[in-house]
Amino acid sequence: MAVIELNDLTKNYGKNRGIKNVSFSVEEGEIFGFIGPNGSGKSTTIRTLLNYIYPSSGMAAIFGKDIVRDSLTIRRHTGYLPAEVYYYDDMRAGELLRYSQSFYGKNNNKRIAELAERLDLELNKKIEDLSSGNKKKVAIIQALAHEPKLLILDEPTGGLDPLMQNTFFRILREEKQKNTTIFLSSHILSEVQRICDRVAIIKEGEIIKVEVIEALIRNQFKKITIILANDQHQDLAIEGVIKQERLGNRVHLLYGGKIKALINNLKDLDIKDLFIEEPTLDEIFMHYYEK
Amino acid sequence: MLIFNREFRRNLKMLIIWSVIISGLMILTLSAFPEVVKQQKAIDQIIKGMPTALIKAFDMDVLNISDALGYYATKGYIMITLFGAIYAVMLGGNILSKEHSEKTIEFLLSKPVLRSNVITQKLLAVFVNVMLFNLIVAAANYIGFKSVDATIDFKVFASLTAAPLMLHLLFAAISFFLSSSLKKSRNAMPISLGLVFVMYFLYIVAGIADKYAKIKYVSPFEYVNAADIIINKGLDTIYMSIMVGVIIISIFATYIVYRKKDITI
Numbered sequence: 189m190a191v192i193e194l195n196d197l198t199k200n201y202g203k204n205r206g207i208k209n210v211s212f213s214v215e216e217g218e219i220f221g222f223i224g225p226n227g228s229g230k231s232t233t234i235r236t237l238l239n240y241i242y243p244s245s246g247m248a249a250i251f252g253k254d255i256v257r258d259s260l261t262i263r264r265h266t267g268y269l270p271a272e273v274y275y276y277d278d279m280r281a282g283e284l285l286r287y288s289q290s291f292y293g294k295n296n297n298k299r300i301a302e303l304a305e306r307l308d309l310e311l312n313k314k315i316e317d318l319s320s321g322n323k324k325k326v327a328i329i330q331a332l333a334h335e336p337k338l339l340i341l342d343e344p345t346g347g348l349d350p351l352m353q354n355t356f357f358r359i360l361r362e363e364k365q366k367n368t369t370i371f372l373s374s375h376i377l378s379e380v381q382r383i384c385d386r387v388a389i390i391k392e393g394e395i396i397k398v399e400v401i402e403a404l405i406r407n408q409f410k411k412i413t414i415i416l417a418n419d420q421h422q423d424l425a426i427e428g429v430i431k432q433e434r435l436g437n438r439v440h441l442l443y444g445g446k447i448k449a450l451i452n453n454l455k456d457l458d459i460k461d462l463f464i465e466e467p468t469l470d471e472i473f474m475h476y477y478e479k
Numbered sequence: 480m481l482i483f484n485r486e487f488r489r490n491l492k493m494l495i496i497w498s499v500i501i502s503g504l505m506i507l508t509l510s511a512f513p514e515v516v517k518q519q520k521a522i523d524q525i526i527k528g529m530p531t532a533l534i535k536a537f538d539m540d541v542l543n544i545s546d547a548l549g550y551y552a553t554k555g556y557i558m559i560t561l562f563g564a565i566y567a568v569m570l571g572g573n574i575l576s577k578e579h580s581e582k583t584i585e586f587l588l589s590k591p592v593l594r595s596n597v598i599t600q601k602l603l604a605v606f607v608n609v610m611l612f613n614l615i616v617a618a619a620n621y622i623g624f625k626s627v628d629a630t631i632d633f634k635v636f637a638s639l640t641a642a643p644l645m646l647h648l649l650f651a652a653i654s655f656f657l658s659s660s661l662k663k664s665r666n667a668m669p670i671s672l673g674l675v676f677v678m679y680f681l682y683i684v685a686g687i688a689d690k691y692a693k694i695k696y697v698s699p700f701e702y703v704n705a706a707d708i709i710i711n712k713g714l715d716t717i718y719m720s721i722m723v724g725v726i727i728i729s730i731f732a733t734y735i736v737y738r739k740k741d742i743t744i
Contacts, residue, residue, distance in 0.1 A: 235742075235743075238588070238589060239588075240585070240588060240741070240742040240743075240744075241741040241742065241743065242739065242741060260591055260592075260593055261591075263589060263590065263591040263592075264591035266589075268589040270585055270586075270589075272582075274581060274582035274583050274585060274586065274744075275583060275586060276581075276583055277581075278489070287481070287485065288586070288590065290481050291481065291590035291591055291592055292590075292591065330586075
């Protein structure tokens, strides 16, 4: 069953960046990454899904319910972690979390204490005295405490140190075990690569690709490094080369064609060394972004 | 009632400060009343010597200063209407826009709560605060009158209490509407504050200069004019209906606009 389903969702923001005919779906229990550079429409999509803003056209459903008409029901079973955290300065962390939970009519003090312990957060501190990383922890707890069926995370790791990121990812994997669906946006590709099952790539408000992570990395692209014997300056005009970079006698290629064709083209060159590797997501996306 | 409870607690300090200061001023003003009666003759002389425009502006031509309610109307009443209106717009203009300017609205609306419910609870908090403020000040006035052994017409006293309450609710409702509909919602408070001062200014100008007398119908301060209330021994039905109408329209418009508003942070 699709937990999130977008059909030609469009939001025009006057002259500002919006989103255009965005369509994809997120299945139950998967961790779905949503990547794109800053200002590409990630937050606009999330804000529309949560009904902060109204779609201009198209529609979207969460749990099979309309995001505008049934927003209240959707929000009852959704946890949202914003990219930047803004809370009431006069409250203490624990107070904020109790206030947050009271909206769900649940008492989750045990889970709050447990998460605070794992994330190493002091609940009796005033919000205004918390660092941005610690505010983020409060936000993580308020998103998770009511055990939502869907987590929407907007740039979730910003402000967390690497150790905390590990803890956070471990918590997310546990959530996945419980069949929670996770939708996370990011511009940090390594974190998406680490945790997501599938990704959608958005650029200038439009979806470029929806792909299983492995397929994106393995099936299509190779990172090739050729070290030439001498500083010869011939162009490697091979079909399927997406990106070419030359540093002295080193040639870096991002290659999307057939390996056999590549070897045929290289066989006449005086090559000292050759590396064929899996590219990282960053290298693949640099290509998408630059176009 | 989570949001109401929180707002009530958060605004309690301001309610106490405003109520205590205005109540104190009222009691202080009324405690001077016996002295005024004693020096009536001297004061009559002073008033006669004042420019007629000034006398008219403060309704000293129609009100008898040696009557307790008349004295109150010229001295204390205007403080309650004006300062209370300032308090009301600060409250009404801030309670929702604070969530927007501090971006906490993102947190609030990610919880399972309808926007209309947010409006209802915040409006209720504003109205309850304004009513409590007026109740406390009215109690202080009553104590003030009793302490100087003044005999007062209870109906006129009740009208002089109800009229400022209406005025405050009116300004609170308008400023709340502005904060829900303006794109930059933090501008709602300064704009409404400006509106209060402009209206007050128009009321005073209309009182001083006969040729501007018609302007007074624009200003809600005229609708709650103490002199009229004392002379007619009650509230003007048409003025009160206009105020109730504007309050209701502001509230309805708030719900309609805010439900469909794009919340951009």
